[in-house]
Amino acid sequence: MNRLASATSPYLLQHADNPVDWWEWGPEAFAEARRRDVPVLLSVGYAACHWCHVMAHESFEDQATADYLNAHYVSIKVDREERPDVDAVYMQATVATTGHGGWPMTCVLDHEGRPFFAGTYFPDQPRHGQPSFTQLLQAITEAWTERRDDVTSTALNITGHIAANANLAGSAPVDASVLDAAVARLGAEFDATHGGFGGAPKFPPSMLLEFLLRRVSTSATSSADELRIASATLEAMARGGIYDQLGGGFARYSVDARWVVPHFEKMLYDNALLLGAYTSWYAATGSHLARRIAVETADFMIRELGTAEGGFASALDADSEGAEGTFYVWTPDQLAEVLGPVDGAWAADLLTVTPAGTFEHGSSVLQLLTDPDDAERWTRVRTALLEARARRERPARDDKVVAAWNGLAIAALARAAGVVGESRFLDAAEAAGRLLRDRHLVDGRLRRVSRDGVVGQPAGVLEDYGCVADAFGALAEATADGTWLERAGELLDVALDQFAAGDGGFHDTAHDAEALIARPRDPSDNASPSGHSAITHALLRYAALTGSGRHRDAAEAALASIRQLAERAPRFTGWSLAAAQTALEGPLEIVVVTEPDDEIGQRMATRARAELGAVVLVVVPGQVLRSRIPLLHGRDLVEGRAAAYVCRGMVCERPVTDPDELLV
Known part of the structure; x- marks a missing residue:
């Protein structure tokens, strides 16, 4: 076992028995490189990364390769999910020097941490025009020993490039014209045949x-295009192979443009965001498909990703039995073996399992392109297939708890609980909230990861503060418990003090965080929300619940700072655009005061919860008196009847007691 044996990251632990003498990121590794006068090899990946596993097997488990690394390098292994700050800086270098990025990421650094070489996967043998990993290492060693001045010059040039932040700040708000233009741009990039945007590979555009959908619900300038684009994409994903038709939950992306064959790893952040999107689709349309997918996705998260401590694990691997997708795919013969010839043939037709196959070795990824004609038969078939699949070797689980991604899960579950009427989702959200509150908050600051209830050392970054503060606000909204709102406010105070950039935007790391060769700052959304967009949502929710002008001003300044980015690249600002749409319309604030068994009050609650982007509290009269949430102050029954109080844009309407008068 090498130095990684004591790591908390499951990804690092996967490499603990490599013959490579790995170090964790830290000053000790760089001190050792100076002492030996060798460069630093930085390898960044994550536990569910298929090609990280391939490179590990080909090179890091190979004794000869390890011997060369150990003799000529100090090797550092980093989990990108545990240290997103390190990942962000060196990914910027990788993209700058190669034109593309991804994982595994392979960089070579000097003793100051400056990169002079960057790339991704390298094979163990020369292949497809690439040198082997060993050939690459030998060439870099030769440059380090024979041409040190060139190495230093290259390192300085790359570092200068990544240290120069683009100036996107501005004072103009993201107004209706920007949002209308974003919709037009998205419409032009929409794949009208298959749903989604662009071609392969195709990622779930949950934030967009x-x-x-918020436009459909709130914008006076919305058209049928918004609902058409959203509905077509959500249905295509729900029926395609990217969605697990047996067990629920979404894979990370589709390798094709038709959502048929996924990259099979399942990430917590994807499923949390998609739970939110399908909940919104159901709220906007009442679609039975939307509700089913929302419920199944929430149940998948709780069942497959839930941890003993109440949080949610990061991911499920793509691989099992040494190959990607083996756990999920079927052949017609396998269906017949489990179900018998008659039901097997029926299931093969229903789930698009063909003799030729849609995946590797004649197997097929399950799709459900039409609803079953016999629901009872489908329930029986699905149950039998799930039981048979459970006997297969399961993909590994990365069971570390990431604060930001748990925050996304909490907010999505809390909202889904009210919209679809499943209280167990709120129970799960509160349990995860307690874990973050009790374990991840240390001396008033947020830590990014924990595992088995033990919190790790990496400090929280901006996305952690934004997502967790918003989650605590969502719990306050769902439970009317003001203590959650107080915790949200404390996190936002730290964010405004430690992360603010001075131009309305935010840095991704705190002012007192470990200094890297550049301070990361990226307001664009990727597979998950940027820290910038996450903190904007949290500020808006907190301002709506408290009436705080300071937090509302901070949210508006944050939105103004990304106007140019939103105009240039709306596909990478979806979460900020959603926040801007909410800010432009108020946000809408609704309090429903009702007894649990009051039919009229519950009808008003259902109507209120269907408003996308609104802050909605549904409380009994006693909660109003006990709560410390300012939005609830002065709210009560009206002449003994259930009542709804609606405010928009800091202006309140008269309370209504008739569901038909709510939001007319």
Whole structure:
């Protein structure tokens, strides 16, 4: 076992028995490189990364390769999910020097941490025009020993490039014209045949869909295009192979443009965001498909990703039995073996399992392109297939708890609980909230990861503060418990003090965080929300619940700072656009005061919860008196009847007691 044996990261632990003498990121590794006068090899990946596993097997488990590394390098292994700050800086270098990025990421650094070489996967043998990993290492060693001046010059040039932040700040707000233009741009990039945007590979555009659906609900300038684009994409994903038709939950992306064959790893952040999108689709349309997918996705998260401590694990691997997708795919013969010839043939037709196959070795990824004609038969078939699949070797689980991604899960579950009427989702959200509150908050500051209830050392970054503060706000909204709101406010105070950039935007690391060769700052959304967009949502929710002008001003300044980015690249600002749509319309604030068994009050609650982007509290009269949430102050029954109080844009309407008068 090498130095990684004591790591908390499951990804690092996967490499603990490599013959490579790995170090964790830290000053000790760089001190050792100076002492030996060798460069630093930085390898960044994550536990569910298929090609990380391939490179590990080909090179890091190979004794000869390890011997060369150990003799000529100090090797550092980093989990990108545990240290997103390190990942962000060196990914910027990788993209700058190669034109693309991804994982595994392979960089070579000097003793100051400056990169002079960057790339991704390298094979163990020369292949497809690439040198082997060993050939690459030998060439870099030769440059380090024979041409040190060139190495230093290259390192300085790359570092200068990544240290120069683009100036996107501005004072103009993201107004209706920007949002209308974003919709037009998205419409032009929409794949009208298969749903989604662009071609292969195709990622779930969950944040953009949330923006489009909020437009349907709130914008005076919305058209049928927003709902058409969102509905077509959500249905295509729900029926395609990217969605697990047996067990629920979404894979990370589709390798094709038709959502048929996924990259099979399942990430917590994807499923949390998609739970939110399908909940919004159901709220906007009442679609039975939307509700089913929302419920199944929430149940998948709780069942497959839930941890003993109440949180949610990061991911499920793509691989099992040494190959990607083996756990999920079927052949017609396998279906017949489990179900018998008659039901097997029926299931093969229903789930698009063909003799030729849609995946490797004649197997097929399950799709459900039409609803079953016999629901009872489908339930029986699905149950039998799930039981048979459970006997297969399961993909590994990365069971570390990431604060930001748990925050996304909490907010999505809390909202889904009210919209679809499943209280167990709120129970799960509160349990995860307690874990973050009790374990991840240390001396008033947020830590990014924990595992088995033990919190790790990496400090929280901006996305952690934004997502967790918003989650605590969502719990306050769902439970009317003001203590959650107080915790949200404390996190936002730290964010405004430690992360603010001075131009309305935010840095991704705190002022007192470990100094890297550049301070990361990226307001664009990727597979998950940027820290910038996450903190904007949290600020808006907190301002709505408290009436705080300071937090509302901070949210508006944050939105103004990304106007140029939103105009240039709306596909990478979906979460900020959703926040801007909410800010432009108020946000809408609704309090429903009702007894649990009051039919009229519950009808008003259902109507209120269907408003996308609104802050909605549904409380009994006693909660109003006990709560410390300012939005609830002065709210009560009206002449003994259930009542709804609606405010928009800091202006309140008269309370209504008739569901038909709510939001007319």
